[in-house]
Amino acid sequence: MKTNRLATRLVLVTACFLMVCCAPKKINQEEQQIEKLLAQMTIDDKIGQTALRGTSSRVKGALSEEFKQAVRDGQVGSVLNVMNVEYVKELQGIAVEESRLGIPLIFARDVIHGFKTIFPIPIGLAASWDEQTAYDCARVSALEASSQGIRWTFAPMLDIARDSRWGRVAESPGEDPYLASILAKAYIRGFQGDSLSDPRSMAACAKHFLAYGAAIGGRDYNSAVIHNAEMQNIYLPPFKAAIDAGAATIMSSFNDVNGVPATGNKFILRDILRDQLGFNGFVVSDWNSVTEMIPHGFAANEKEAGKLSAMAGLDMEMTSAAYQNHLKQLIETGEVSMDVLDDMVRNILRVKIQLGLFKAPYIPDNHPGQMYAEESMKAAYDAAVNSFVLLKNDNNLLPLKAEQKILLTGPLADAPHDQLGTWTFDGDKARTVTVKDAFEQNASTQFINGLEYSRDNSKKQFQATVAKAKKSDVIVFVGGEEAILSGEAHSRADIRLPGVQEELLYELSQTGKPIVLVIMAGRPINISAVLPFVDAVMMAWHPGTLGGPALYDVLTGSREPGGRLPITWPKSAGQLPIYYNQKNTGRPADKESFVHMDDIPVGAWQSSLGNKSHYLDAGFLPAFPFGYGLTYTSFDYSNLLLSDTTMNDAGNIKMNVTLTNTGSRKGTEIVQLYLQDQTASLTRPVKELKDYQKVTLLANESRVIEFNIKASQLTFYNNDNKKVLEPGVFNVFVGGNSLHVLSDSFCFE
Numbered sequence: 001m002k003t004n005r006l007a008t009r010l011v012l013v014t015a016c017f018l019m020v021c022c023a024p025k026k027i028n029q030e031e032q033q034i035e036k037l038l039a040q041m042t043i044d045d046k047i048g049q050t051a052l053r054g055t056s057s058r059v060k061g062a063l064s065e066e067f068k069q070a071v072r073d074g075q076v077g078s079v080l081n082v083m084n085v086e087y088v089k090e091l092q093g094i095a096v097e098e099s100r101l102g103i104p105l106i107f108a109r110d111v112i113h114g115f116k117t118i119f120p121i122p123i124g125l126a127a128s129w130d131e132q133t134a135y136d137c138a139r140v141s142a143l144e145a146s147s148q149g150i151r152w153t154f155a156p157m158l159d160i161a162r163d164s165r166w167g168r169v170a171e172s173p174g175e176d177p178y179l180a181s182i183l184a185k186a187y188i189r190g191f192q193g194d195s196l197s198d199p200r201s202m203a204a205c206a207k208h209f210l211a212y213g214a215a216i217g218g219r220d221y222n223s224a225v226i227h228n229a230e231m232q233n234i235y236l237p238p239f240k241a242a243i244d245a246g247a248a249t250i251m252s253s254f255n256d257v258n259g260v261p262a263t264g265n266k267f268i269l270r271d272i273l274r275d276q277l278g279f280n281g282f283v284v285s286d287w288n289s290v291t292e293m294i295p296h297g298f299a300a301n302e303k304e305a306g307k308l309s310a311m312a313g314l315d316m317e318m319t320s321a322a323y324q325n326h327l328k329q330l331i332e333t334g335e336v337s338m339d340v341l342d343d344m345v346r347n348i349l350r351v352k353i354q355l356g357l358f359k360a361p362y363i364p365d366n367h368p369g370q371m372y373a374e375e376s377m378k379a380a381y382d383a384a385v386n387s388f389v390l391l392k393n394d395n396n397l398l399p400l401k402a403e404q405k406i407l408l409t410g411p412l413a414d415a416p417h418d419q420l421g422t423w424t425f426d427g428d429k430a431r432t433v434t435v436k437d438a439f440e441q442n443a444s445t446q447f448i449n450g451l452e453y454s455r456d457n458s459k460k461q462f463q464a465t466v467a468k469a470k471k472s473d474v475i476v477f478v479g480g481e482e483a484i485l486s487g488e489a490h491s492r493a494d495i496r497l498p499g500v501q502e503e504l505l506y507e508l509s510q511t512g513k514p515i516v517l518v519i520m521a522g523r524p525i526n527i528s529a530v531l532p533f534v535d536a537v538m539m540a541w542h543p544g545t546l547g548g549p550a551l552y553d554v555l556t557g558s559r560e561p562g563g564r565l566p567i568t569w570p571k572s573a574g575q576l577p578i579y580y581n582q583k584n585t586g587r588p589a590d591k592e593s594f595v596h597m598d599d600i601p602v603g604a605w606q607s608s609l610g611n612k613s614h615y616l617d618a619g620f621l622p623a624f625p626f627g628y629g630l631t632y633t634s635f636d637y638s639n640l641l642l643s644d645t646t647m648n649d650a651g652n653i654k655m656n657v658t659l660t661n662t663g664s665r666k667g668t669e670i671v672q673l674y675l676q677d678q679t680a681s682l683t684r685p686v687k688e689l690k691d692y693q694k695v696t697l698l699a700n701e702s703r704v705i706e707f708n709i710k711a712s713q714l715t716f717y718n719n720d721n722k723k724v725l726e727p728g729v730f731n732v733f734v735g736g737n738s739l740h741v742l743s744d745s746f747c748f749e
């Protein structure tokens with residue numbers, strides 16, 4: 001113990017010494033190198049650094065002579081999607097050895113949830129509520145991708161998402177700013193490693209700045225209309241966490257925020273990003289988002305788009321060429337100052353230096369670069385186990401029992417491509433181990449896919465599937481959505497199971513055999529129509545390369561489903577957007593007053609009185625709340641105790657609660673702490689997640705869980721962008737999800 005403490009102190013002292021003595025020196029050296037280079041650069045060289053050029057994700061072909069010449073002429077600063085190591089080397093060679101100033105290129109790619117070894121989609125990773133899982137995914141991605149010369153990934157995506165119609169829910173960290181911030185830090189540490197200059201690290205790109213997930217109606221690229229407080233309290237925290245963790249780059253978003261496209265939005269890119277958050281890396285646009293300000297109706301033409309972006313603080317332009325075509329003239333006419341361009345270039349060169357590219361531009365020969373390494377696959381398997389959310393388990397149908405004869409069916413049971421999920425450009429589907437592959441180890445399983453793919457409308461296999469079901473003890477139906485039904489530009493207005501999956505499930509239920517519905521999808525699915533006749537539901541998201549074995553082990557009980565919902569699960573698309581941290585309203589909905597439309601007498605007198613903020617048909621509750629997820633055991637919460645009834649600036653309050661494993665096997669609970677500022681100068685959410693702990697207990701074991709509530713957790717931003725802490729009553733909630741909680745309160749004075 002003593003030696004441990006000593007070691008910790010030594011590390012701390014050394015760290016402080018290094019911070020004091022070395023850090024400023026290093027920063028100074030960096031800045032000196034930047035200034036030295038800048039002094040040698042022509043205006044064309046500078047504009048060249050702002051250009052991110054390349055091809056679409058699919059092109060693997062040879063590079064054109066024209067492209068190579070542009071690199072040689074210093075017209076290209078960074079390159080995306082060059083998917084051939086030889087081309088990477090060749091281009092870097094041209095940049096470093098043949099261009100006038102020898103400034104290295106950065107090679108970029110979307111490495112979102114794995115490069116070769118594919119992890120669950122990000123919403124699945126978020127369901128793990130586990131830093132280590134997010135870290136592992138990012139680390140393995142960096143190790144594999146950097147071996148191909150890719151030193152910059154366009155990840156993590158940190159857009160808070162409250163509307164499951166939006167296709168990019170799949171790539172998101174879910175709806176909660178606190179959980180997303182925890183994950184953000186872990187991703188940045190994982191991608192960027194201990195040092196950005198390590199050739200096995202990648203610069204991360206926190207995207208999309210800002211409020212892309214607030215797109216109206218879940219329609220991709222759409223407008224976000226949000227007041228400042230909402231921006232600060234909901235959409236900004238994960239970006240702040242990423243920047244505090246050292247994120248090297250930020251991507252501006254496609255959408256307009258309160259009428260101004262993010263890519264040309266000075267308030268967002270300068271006032272918030274630079275001044276408030278202290279970001280000192282570079283900002284890249286999204287794909288053509290500079291020139292997309294023309295159809296947005298914000299810029300009249302390419303030249304104006306370039307001017308607005310430069311003035312707003314956009315350093316690098318992805319794929320479009322407004323800077324290349326107009327920035328020189330804009331500077332010559334004084335519409336944009338050279339200082340603005342110099343700052344853009346400084347930001348870019350800083351990251352290139354930090355990546356160590358000036359010293360080591362090429363992939364080192366000793367780069368381990370092993371794809372699908374055993375430990376990477378193990379991490380992907382664990383991540384999948386941790387991402388599964390058990391939504392329903394009547395009569396403890398799961399885990400499956402050894403003696404049961406199983407019918408495995410459904411369009412995603414043997415879907416090597418779709419299991420990998422959205423936006424996986426490099427993962428090899430031949431390496432996917434499907435659910436069917438995994439169940440082959442179980443001799444009492446028979447298989448028929450029932451439907452060829454998720455949208456299949458053909459009932460030709462129904463009869464055969466039902467016949468097989470009759471000969472089984474239990475049906476495992478793996479359905480959901482193909483990977484292509486979520487992701488960018490793949491929003492859906494109706495989020496039910498596509499094709500005739502509902503019909504097949506209904507037919508199967510008529511056999512009287514219990515049904516386990518496993519869902520692989522990029523978003524919560526409206527399963528209201530089938531929920532009454534399936535006995536168990538496991539949300540598996542798109543679980544990646546080893547999703548099959550992970551599912552087999554969880555369904556058969558050697559592992560426990562580790563996930564909890566990072567996003568509210570709606571009963572129907574009509575409830576969207578829906579999120580737990582909503583406002584109370586003046587007429588908060590409740591069970592007592594709710595009358596379903598079928599129970600309203602015909603010819604009833606129309607009055608608003610008695611009715612609350614609910615839907616006559618869908619009520620006010622979701623199908624499953626944020627934070628929800630069952631385990632193979634059960635937990636009970638009791639004895640919520642606060643150490644004090646009042647608190648002040650300097651103080652803190654300890655909250656204790658007794659957690660008991662009331663089931664018959666060991667299990668892990670995620671104990672969630674929520675707070676509510678009851679009355680404030682702005683209406684505040686009914687609950688906000690502030691902390692959580694993963695606790696593993698043996699059967700019948702009890703433990704007192706302690707949380708420390710601090711004044712910093714009670715603050716919020718108001719509409720003047722000011723962080724405030726207002727005296728008054730604060731409600732405390734603790735439980736295993738955002739709905740079923742114990743509560744108490746204290747006063748902040």
Ligand code: BGC
Pocket residue numbers: 110154207286287488
């Ligand atoms: C997406 C980004 C992505 C970029 C590069 C865009 O369409 O919005 O998230 O990083 O393409 O592929």
